[in-house]
């Protein structure tokens with residue numbers, strides 16, 4: 001047994017929606033652990049419960065059973081105010097659709113969450129590393145989808161989160177832009193040391209992961225370490 005404590009430790013996690021005939025079990029006893037600094041990719045077909053899993057780890061939804069330990073703290077027993085503090089302090093979220101504020105500039109979209117953190121990253125430095133510095137005064141509609149997603153990643157990262165949760169982050173992007181975004185995540189993982197969980201139905205992305213989880217019918221059917229992850233630039237699909 002490893003003596004290293006997992007950063008994220010999920011045990012017996014259960015979640016259902018609806019009741020009676022409409023009852024749908026989405027997560028049917030999930031056990032896994034993710035170490036600090038890992039890139040973890042969770043695969044699974046559409047409807048298999050990937051977003052639900054991520055929302056539970058992110059404290060956006062309540063579990064029906066089981067525990068979710070993040071950095072030694074069980075989310076399932078936290079009071080709502082403490083859960084809010086956990087989300088502000090520890091987490092960055094990236095979604096398929098960027099959810100930027102349309103009437104704030106690229107820079108302002110990032111600054112909004114910088115204010116939530118006690119030790120935010122320098123916004124101009126971050127804009128440069130995202131390749132957005134020269135676009136900082138534009139509005140989201142004036143830049144490409146890939147640049148909007150870079151901004152959304154910046155908004156998540158500026159807080160300097162321990163955990164970056166990404167739900168189909170390349171789902172709305174073309175092949176070339178998807179690879180650029182995955183390379184950016186790889187850089188972010190190296191530079192800032194944050195643990196990254198990416199959920200996707202694109203199996204090719206798993207090749208860049210340190211850990212691969214596969215979800216099917218509410219259960220984890222594969223949980224393994226990838227001994228030799230491939231650089232995001234080398235992915236192909």
Ligand SMILES: Nc1ncnc2c1ncn2[C@@H]1O[C@H](COP(=O)(O)OP(=O)(O)O)[C@@H](O)[C@H]1O
Pocket residue numbers: 017018024026044045046047048049050051052053
């Ligand atoms: N709020 C909800 N109410 C009822 N059913 C839901 C809700 N959210 C998700 N579901 C259902 O749970 C299942 C898993 O959804 P989801 O976690 O979004 O899967 P994935 O992200 O893998 O596509 C789907 O059948 C979906 O329709």
Ligand SMILES: [Mg+2]
Pocket residue numbers: 050051052167168
């Ligand atoms: Mg989903």
